[in-house]
Amino acid sequence: MNVHTQRIVMNGVTGRMGYRQHLVRSILAIRDEGGLELPDGSRLQVEPVLVGRNRDKLAELAERHGIAEYTTDLDEALADDSATVYFDAQVTSERKKSILKALAAGKHVYTEKPLAESVEEGLELAQAAASSGTVTGIVHDKIFLPGLVKLKGLIDSGFFGRILSVRGEFGYWVFEGDLTPSQRPSWNYRAADGGGMVLDMFCHWNYVLEHLLGRVDAVWAKTVTHIPERWDEQGRRYDATADDAAYAIFEIGDVVVQMNSSWTVRVNRDELVEFQVDGTHGSAVAGLWGCRIQPRVATPKPVWNPDLPTDEDFRGQWSQVPDNQEFGNGFRAQWEQYLLDVHEGRPHPYDFASAVRGLELVEAGLRSSAEGRRVALETRTA
Numbered sequence: 048m049n050v051h052t053q054r055i056v057m058n059g060v061t062g063r064m065g066y067r068q069h070l071v072r073s074i075l076a077i078r079d080e081g082g083l084e085l086p087d088g089s090r091l092q093v094e095p096v097l098v099g100r101n102r103d104k105l106a107e108l109a110e111r112h113g114i115a116e117y118t119t120d121l122d123e124a125l126a127d128d129s130a131t132v133y134f135d136a137q138v139t140s141e142r143k144k145s146i147l148k149a150l151a152a153g154k155h156v157y158t159e160k161p162l163a164e165s166v167e168e169g170l171e172l173a174q175a176a177a178s179s180g181t182v183t184g185i186v187h188d189k190i191f192l193p194g195l196v197k198l199k200g201l202i203d204s205g206f207f208g209r210i211l212s213v214r215g216e217f218g219y220w221v222f223e224g225d226l227t228p229s230q231r232p233s234w235n236y237r238a239a240d241g242g243g244m245v246l247d248m249f250c251h252w253n254y255v256l257e258h259l260l261g262r263v264d265a266v267w268a269k270t271v272t273h274i275p276e277r278w279d280e281q282g283r284r285y286d287a288t289a290d291d292a293a294y295a296i297f298e299i300g301d302v303v304v305q306m307n308s309s310w311t312v313r314v315n316r317d318e319l320v321e322f323q324v325d326g327t328h329g330s331a332v333a334g335l336w337g338c339r340i341q342p343r344v345a346t347p348k349p350v351w352n353p354d355l356p357t358d359e360d361f362r363g364q365w366s367q368v369p370d371n372q373e374f375g376n377g378f379r380a381q382w383e384q385y386l387l388d389v390h391e392g393r394p395h396p397y398d399f400a401s402a403v404r405g406l407e408l409v410e411a412g413l414r415s416s417a418e419g420r421r422v423a424l425e426t427r428t429a
């Protein structure tokens with residue numbers, strides 16, 4: 048059988064995202080199934096080359112998963128012409144210089160989000176990619192969440208009638224690290240190290256909203272650092288300088304999207320993220336997995352009466368959208384799309400231009416909060 052092999056330089060695979068989602072659940076899963084089937088019946092196989100700072104950790108990973116090659120020298124890995132793709136899941140602040148090297152070496156580049164720490168840096172990378180003629184890709188995992196797949200199906204079917212508004216709630220309590228160790232890496236809470244809720248999450252919200260409703264026209268946001276001190280992986284106290292919550296309104300045409308993103312909220316929802324969409328003909332609440340709906344014709348008529356306790360089971364008045372299909376791992380699904388695009392030499396829809404639009408929303412949100420005003424997104428890059 049004809050087998051094409053793509054060797055992928057993978058940087059940052061000792062981290063949470065790089066290891067679990069990208070290496071194990073995506074690339075090794077594809078490799079262990081003998082690669083992807085191409086339309087002509089041949090196969091596209093993958094071969095990871097691990098890159099990182101700690102040789103011992105890389106050696107242990109390579110041994111555990113039967114990976115032949117690893118190195119602590121990025122330049123050496125990039126000098127290998129048989130490797131066609133560079134992937135980056137390092138901490139955000141390390142990304143730009145590594146991607147510039149990869150592009151200069153002629154590699155196709157796929158990367159975790161955010162692409163960079165500012166629009167300016169993102170544009171520099173997008174321009175470098177355009178001149179190198181390579182296929183770029185940015186992680187856009189959230190649109191593969193089963194709940195959002197169901198929500199997109201509802202929108203496409205016309206279920207909502209005219210969509211009026213969206214209320215998104217994302218987040219959970221991230222422990223400060225003193226009494227209970229934190230469940231997220233400490234760099235996320237230091238601005239100088241690329242941390243911050245807006246930088247972290249607005250690039251996700253940008254492609255999610257583009258996918259569901261269209262481009263964001265304007266943003267109002269209030270960003271806050273609610274918890275000013277935290278304790279790191281070694282139990283050392285540090286100043287938490289990055290925003291840990293953002294309260295935003297995004298305007299998309301006439302649709303008003305309120306989006307709360309917070310590492311300082313205790314969960315009183317069914318899932319860690321939920322989006323309630325209200326339309327003239329129906330409403331839905333989509334989470335990571337589930338999606339509940341209430342059509343216009345099944346909408347009860349609540350009456351405000353402060354003299355009596357509420358006896359209505361409001362949640363019981365909604366019905367679940369059935370699964371009706373198998374949902375694979377979203378990280379793997381996007382890798383498959385990207386690898387096929389590289390193989391065919393065609394642009395990937397979630398490319399660096401898409402990543403820059405995400406950074407534009409980040410900057411607009413931060414500016415809105417700093418200046419206390421609505422910020423229109425006028426610069427369009429794609």
Ligand SMILES: NC(=O)c1ccc[n+]([C@@H]2O[C@H](COP(=O)([O-])OP(=O)(O)OC[C@H]3O[C@@H](n4cnc5c(N)ncnc54)[C@H](O)[C@@H]3O)[C@@H](O)[C@H]2O)c1
Binds near residue numbers: 064160
């Ligand atoms: N798509 C998503 O849902 C999602 C979720 C979380 C994080 N991320 C993104 O993935 C990237 C990695 O996040 P993570 O949570 O896996 O972080 P992590 O701290 O667990 O891993 C960071 C990786 O970068 C490496 N690294 C390189 N230089 C470093 C330096 N100077 N300091 C510290 N680490 C360095 C580490 O060795 C490690 O492999 C970030 O850019 C983040 O924004 C994406």
